[in-house]
Every structure is written in structure tokens, then in C-alpha cells.
Amino acid sequence: MQRPVRVLLDVNVLVGNIIAHDRSHKETATQTLVSMVSHHRWGFADKAQLVISHEMIDTLETVLDRLQFSPERIKAYSSAIIDMMRYGPDALDPYLILGGEERFAISDIEDAGVLATAFGTRADILVTDNLKDFISKDAAILDTQVVETMSPGKRTLQVLRYRIGQADLIIAHPFDVMAWMRLGYDFEPEALWTTLVKSRERPHSTLPSDQRPL
Secondary structure (H helix, E strand, O other), rough: OOEEEEEEEEEHHHHHHHHHOOOOOOHHHHHHHHHHHHHOOOOOOEEEEOEEEEHOOOOOHHHHOOOOOOHHHHHHHHHHHHHHHOOOOOOOOEOOOOHHHHHHHOOOOHHHHHHHHHHOOOOOOEEEHHHHHHHOOEEEEEEEEEEEEOOOOOEEEEEEEEEEEEEEEEEEEEHHHHHHHHHHOOOHHHHHHHHHHHOOOOOOOEEEHHHHOO
């Protein structure tokens, strides 16, 4: 993309990043994505602009408090995330949701707020591990790849697309996003969706989750 890719990392991605760090994991999908946006880059060539809302920051702090992180560390982490946004190429401040959640036919008000944030900030991509929480009748859906889970069984990942007015948003799992970066895909939503539709003609891959950690 010629302009910075606007990236919204869901709270579960931000939580996964700090937990992976504490468990001494290296270069997990969540760690890599957070590292990229902290350096305002996306993949090999594009710039990244993180977008997030005040409400999402509040949710992040609540979750980390529930996980028994210290107040000092919670505040330092949330402040660092806000700085990633403010010092990005578009120099944005955290978004303040002033309605719009009612546009989305999903049951969870927090998830509807995340979608409202994505559209309010004109995000190109929302990265989340909770794809099913964002599915509604208004979302276009494609299966992407099958991954083996830690417990016996497999999980089919999907990518979602929402288009409302002039806004166009792709919602994807961290594993898929990392794979698309390696393949050099264009993250402009229309271009990315077109590429993904064409890729359905090729066999889906099955990748063990222990090789593709979050």
C-alpha cells in the first residue's frame, strides 16, 4: 500500500503478547505483530499505523488486572500502546467511541465496540484470535487454512470482510496475517480480498499449532 496500513490489534492479541513475553516465548505471532506496529511497519515494505480506542485500553487494563499483573506494569503497557498510536505515521490519538455499535448484529457489546472503532478509524485490518465473535449476517466469510490445535483436533481459520459505506475492513487471525506477510500480499482490503478469493482454488494447508504459536 502507498499509505500506512491502519491496523487494529484486538485486546486478545495485546494480552497474548505480554503473556508470551512472560513465558519467555520468542517471535510468536502476537509478539511479532505488536513489535511491527511498535516500529510502525507492516510486513517487508509497508508502514503501519496502530488504531485503538479508549474503551479498548480500559478493557485491556481490566483483563491484565484480572490476570494479576501489577498496576505499574499495566499502566506502563497501556501507555506504551497509546504511544505506538500517537507516534505512528498518521499521529493519531486513541479513538473515542460515540455510538455506532448498534450497526453490527453481534451480541457482545464490547465486540461491537471494537468494530465501531475499526470503522471510526478507517482501519484496514482487525487482527483477533476470536473470529467467531465478529461473525454476523453482514460479514462476508472465507475459509483460509486448517491448523492443528494443542488438544487433538483441527481448527479451520476464516477471514471476514465488512463493507459499510466507504469503509472496508478485513478481520483475520494472527496466523493468517503472518502467512500473508510472508507471501507479500497487499493489505489494501479490496486487493487482499481478491487475492484470498483466488487462493481458494489452491489446497488449504494444515499447520501444527506448536509451529505457529500465538
